[in-house]
Amino acid sequence: MLSSKFIHAFTRQIYHTNLITSATFNVIKKHNSTHTKNDLVLVDVNDKTGFSIVTLNRPPVNSLNLELLSAFSSVLDDLHKNNSRGMILTSSSSTVFSAGLDINELYKPDMDRVRKFWTSLQDCWIKLYGSSFPTAAAINGHAPAGGCLFAMCCEYRVMLPKYTIGLNETQLGIVAPTWFMATMKNTIPLRQAELALTLGKMFKTDDALKLGLIDEIAENKEDAIHKCEIFLKKYQKIPQTARALTKQSYRKNDIMELENNREADLQLFFLAISDPRVQSSLGKYVAFLKLKSRMKPILEAVKFLKGIFKSKKKKN
Ligand SMILES: CCCCCCCC/C=C\CC(=O)SCCNC(=O)CCNC(=O)[C@H](O)C(C)(C)COP(=O)(O)OP(=O)(O)OC[C@H]1O[C@@H](n2cnc3c(N)ncnc32)[C@H](O)[C@@H]1OP(=O)(O)O
Numbered sequence: 009m010l011s012s013k014f015i016h017a018f019t020r021q022i023y024h025t026n027l028i029t030s031a032t033f034n035v036i037k038k039h040n041s042t043h044t045k046n047d048l049v050l051v052d053v054n055d056k057t058g059f060s061i062v063t064l065n066r067p068p069v070n071s072l073n074l075e076l077l078s079a080f081s082s083v084l085d086d087l088h089k090n091n092s093r094g095m096i097l098t099s100s101s102s103t104v105f106s107a108g109l110d111i112n113e114l115y116k117p118d119m120d121r122v123r124k125f126w127t128s129l130q131d132c133w134i135k136l137y138g139s140s141f142p143t144a145a146a147i148n149g150h151a152p153a154g155g156c157l158f159a160m161c162c163e164y165r166v167m168l169p170k171y172t173i174g175l176n177e178t179q180l181g182i183v184a185p186t187w188f189m190a191t192m193k194n195t196i197p198l199r200q201a202e203l204a205l206t207l208g209k210m211f212k213t214d215d216a217l218k219l220g221l222i223d224e225i226a227e228n229k230e231d232a233i234h235k236c237e238i239f240l241k242k243y244q245k246i247p248q249t250a251r252a253l254t255k256q257s258y259r260k261n262d263i264m265e266l267e268n269n270r271e272a273d274l275q276l277f278f279l280a281i282s283d284p285r286v287q288s289s290l291g292k293y294v295a296f297l298k299l300k301s302r303m304k305p306i307l308e309a310v311k312f313l314k315g316i317f318k319s320k321k322k323k324n
Contacts (some may be wrong), residue, residue, distance in 0.1 A: 051063075
C-alpha cells in the first residue's frame with residue numbers, strides 16, 4: 009500500500025510533468041548560466057540538453073558540512089521546481105569527489121548545529137535518491153562514505169581511474185545508517201554489499217567497475233560528463249512521468265522507511281555520536297587526517313628521491 013505522503017508526492021510529480029514541463033523548461037533555457045548557492049554548490053544548465061551540471065565546491069575535499077548540505081538541498085529543490093531534464097553531479101576538486109561527512113561536524117559537536125546538520129543530510133538523501141529527474145555522477149576523484157552515498161543515489165556513475173569509492177564507516181568505528189546501507193543494497197549485489205559494509209571497504213576504480221558500484225570508467229572529467237550526458241539522453245525518448253514513477257516506486261520503500269522514522273534516526277545518530285568510544289575513534293581519525301596532510305610534502309619528497317635513485321640504478 010502506498011502512504012498518503014507518497015501518493016501526494018506522485019500526484020505532485022504528475023502535475024509537474026504534465027502541466028509545467030514546457031513552460032518551466034523555457035525559463036531554464038532563457039536563464040542558461042552558472043548559478044551559485046553561496047559558491048558551495050555551482051549549477052550550470054546546458055542550453056542544448058537542459059541537463060544541469062551540479063558541482064560540489066568546498067575546497068579542499070568537499071567534506072559535507074551543514075552549509076554545503078543546505079546549499080545542495082536547496083539546489084535539489086530548484087531542479088525539482090524547474091522540472092530539470094537531468095542532473096550530473098561532480099566536484100570542483102581535481103582529486104576528490106567528496107570526502108564524505110565533515111568529521112568536524114561529528115567530533116565534539118554543538119548539539120543544536122548537529123541536529124540541523126543531520127536533518128540536512130536526511131533532506132539531501134531523500135531529495136536526491138527520490139528525485140523525479142534522472143541523475144548521474146561524474147566521480148572525478150575519491151568518494152569515501154558520504155561521497156559514495158551521494159554517488160550511489162544517482163542512477164548512473166562514471167568514475168576516473170585510480171581513485172577509491174566505498175562506505176568505510178566501520179573502519180572509523182561507526183555504523184552506517186540503515187538508509188546508507190539501503191542505497192548500497194540498491195546498487196550492488198546483496199552479499200557483496202554486506203561484505204563491503206562490514207569491512208568498510210574502499211574500492212579502486214577498476215574493482216568498483218567489476219562490482220557494479222560504478223557503471224563506466226572515463227579518461228578525464230570532461231569524458232566523464234560526456235558519458236553521463238549519453239546516459240541521460242537515453243531518457244529523452246521515455247515518457248517523463250513513466251520514468252519518474254518507475255524510479256520512485258523502485259526506491260519508495262527505502263525512502264518511506266526514513267520519512268516515517270526521521271526523528272528516531274536522528275535520536276539514533278545522537279546516541280551514536282554521544283558514545284565516548286565513537287568520539288574517541290573520531291578524535292583519532294581527525295588527528296590521523298591532519299598528520300597525513302602535514303606529512304604530504306615529506307612523503308612526496310621521499311617518492312621523488314626514490315625515483316631519482318631508481319633511474320640512477322637503471323643507468324648503472
Ligand atoms: C544513525 C546511526 C548512527 C550514525 C553515526 C554516524 C554515521 C556517519 C556516517 C557517515 C560518516 C562519514 O561520511 S565520515 C567521513 C568519512 N570520510 C573519510 O573517511 C575520508 C577522509 N579523508 C580522506 O581519506 C582523504 O582526505 C581523501 C582521500 C578524501 C583526500 O586525500 P587528500 O590527500 O587529497 O587530502 P588530505 O587527506 O590531505 O586532506 C586535506 C584536508 O582535508 C581534511 N579532511 C579530509 N577529509 C575530511 C573529512 N571527511 N572531514 C573533515 N576534514 C577532512 C584533512 O584533514 C586535511 O585538512 P588539513 O589540511 O587542515 O589538515
